[in-house]
Amino acid sequence: MTTERTLPAEAVRAAIEAGQERLRVLLPALTDDGVREPSELPGWSRAHVLSHIEGVALALARQARFALRGELIEPYDGGHPARAAAIEAGAVREAAALGHAVRAALAEASAAWAAVGPADWTRPVRHRNGDLRSVLLCWWRELEIHTADARIGHGPRDWPRELCHHLLDHLAPRAPKDLHLVLTATDDARSRRYGGAGAPAVTVSGPLTDLAAWLAGRNPTHPLDFRASGRAVPPPELLDWP
Structure with missing residues (x-):
């Protein structure tokens, strides 16, 4: 939903x-x-x-x-x-x-x-x-x-939480097809998962507004944490806007 x-x-x-x-x-x-x-x-x-x-x-x-x-x-x-x-x-x-x-x-x-x-x-x-x-x-x-x-x-840091949740839903097609991308907000109970469960997993953690900004192609206010198998990795390249 x-x-x-x-x-x-x-x-x-x-x-x-x-x-x-x-x-x-x-x-x-x-x-x-x-x-x-x-x-x-x-x-x-x-x-x-x-x-x-x-x-x-x-x-x-x-x-x-x-x-x-x-x-x-x-x-x-x-x-x-x-x-x-x-x-x-x-x-x-x-x-x-x-x-x-x-x-x-x-x-x-x-x-x-x-x-x-x-x-x-x-x-x-x-x-x-x-x-x-x-x-x-x-x-x-x-x-x-x-x-x-x-x-x-x-700026994005001021975006309403409802907008951020909407962006994380609407911009789901931007997630790379060859990854299982997990976005985890450090200040919100909900997380988002994109892509197949069998694909290599990359977890992105940070404040909700920063996750939304990154998925929207904007600069997050705070650095996000990108990890695969527990190790820091570069940000994955996002696909085009839907």
């Missing part, structure tokens, strides 16, 4: 609202010089990451708006090339304009998701041929992970 299936949609929506409000509070501190500084993503400034948050907020809110009408639409007009061009164009804005645009996108996201009723979560969407619940979870991941990527005061 996974967090992705068991966490109520209303709880996810409340967590998203908290994350959006946190981002709104952090935005006024941005300066024109500050948004040009590097983010956690190679080749992207903070402005690139914030421009991406703006774009994905609007794209996924659009999935909700159209699904409630019984219509399917692509997340981005023009697909990924248009998405990439919009990020680059948005990243040249000054801090005040960028902050205003992100706040407007968050307001649209809040309004779009507030319109979704209890019976609507299974409505189909074009995004990955999923449903509204899967898109809501995607927005949660995008919001929290990229807020951390922007390096504006909220």
Whole structure:
């Protein structure tokens, strides 16, 4: 049983609202010089990451708006090339304009998701041929992970525990196929096992937020302990995002 299936949609929506409000509070501190500084993503400034948050907020809110009408639409007009061009164009804005645009996108996201009723979560969407619940979870991941990527005061160490459990479930396909990977949180009762029981075992131990950060391809706050047959080993190479 996974967090992705068991966490109520209303709880996810409340967590998203908290994350959006946190981002709104952090935005006024941005300066024109500050948004040009590097983010956690190679080749992207903070402005690139914030421009991406703006774009994905609007794209996924659009999935909700159209699904409630019984219509399917692509997340981005023009697909990924248009998405990439919009990020680059948005990243040249000054801090005040960028902050205003992100706040407007968050307001649209809040309004779009507030319109979704209890019976609507299974409505189909074009995004990955999923449903509204899967898109809501995607927005949660995008919001929290990229807020951390922007390096504006909220990092993986601050991720909610429910999000961490969801990431450990959702990102299970990243585990190497030739290993039995065991993730053991030193501050949580639950552990995760990936891969066949007969494969060579690698155990990864550390705080829950650090395990989630590592599986998400982000830098853990504290070093993780990787062991095979009781001996320290290098971190295994993770597969692509699902």
